[in-house]
Amino acid sequence: MEKRDYSKIVRELKDKGYTLSMARIAILRYVMKENAHYTAEEIYKNLKEEYPTLSIATVYNTLKLLSKEGYLQQIMIDPNKVIYDSTLGIHPHFYCKVCGKIEDINSDIKIQLNKEINGNRVEEAHIYVYGVCKDCLKKQKSKRESLSLN
Ligand SMILES: [Zn+2]
Ligand SMILES: [Zn+2]
Numbered sequence: 001m002e003k004r005d006y007s008k009i010v011r012e013l014k015d016k017g018y019t020l021s022m023a024r025i026a027i028l029r030y031v032m033k034e035n036a037h038y039t040a041e042e043i044y045k046n047l048k049e050e051y052p053t054l055s056i057a058t059v060y061n062t063l064k065l066l067s068k069e070g071y072l073q074q075i076m077i078d079p080n081k082v083i084y085d086s087t088l089g090i091h092p093h094f095y096c097k098v099c100g101k102i103e104d105i106n107s108d109i110k111i112q113l114n115k116e117i118n119g120n121r122v123e124e125a126h127i128y129v130y131g132v133c134k135d136c137l138k139k140q141k142s143k144r145e146s147l148s149l150n
Helices: 006-015 022-031 040-047 056-068 134-149
Strands: 073-075 083-085 093-096 102-104 128-131
Touching (some): 006 022, 022 040, 022 056, 040 056, 056 083
Parallel strands (some): 093 128
Antiparallel strands (some): 073 083, 093 102
């Protein structure tokens, strides 16, 4: 996955006429990390200490703005929350049903946008894979092992 240059995005947004406060730049920088999948609440919690004046509304507004301008995509893998992803383009996501962790996975599934499938034009596609992540599998395994020892 490509690394995103947040200072370039800051420049582009300023060129478009947006005013970017320190808090907004901090959110941008945070969310553009590699392989990052965050909810607004997670970003807020993580930045609150460094930016005590930060409000959750600012986080929401900034994420909305970045999505609108095409720097983030929204992942709806978990019906209870919206997750923001700085990796653009169609890529499959894995969701752990035990701990709720989300990660990008490699897969052979290939869907191209703006191509026709059976005469229908594809404009958007999401590939969500659900299961138990490797960390949770390991935990389950060691739990089983310790149980069978007793
Ligand atoms: Zn897990
Ligand atoms: Zn992703």
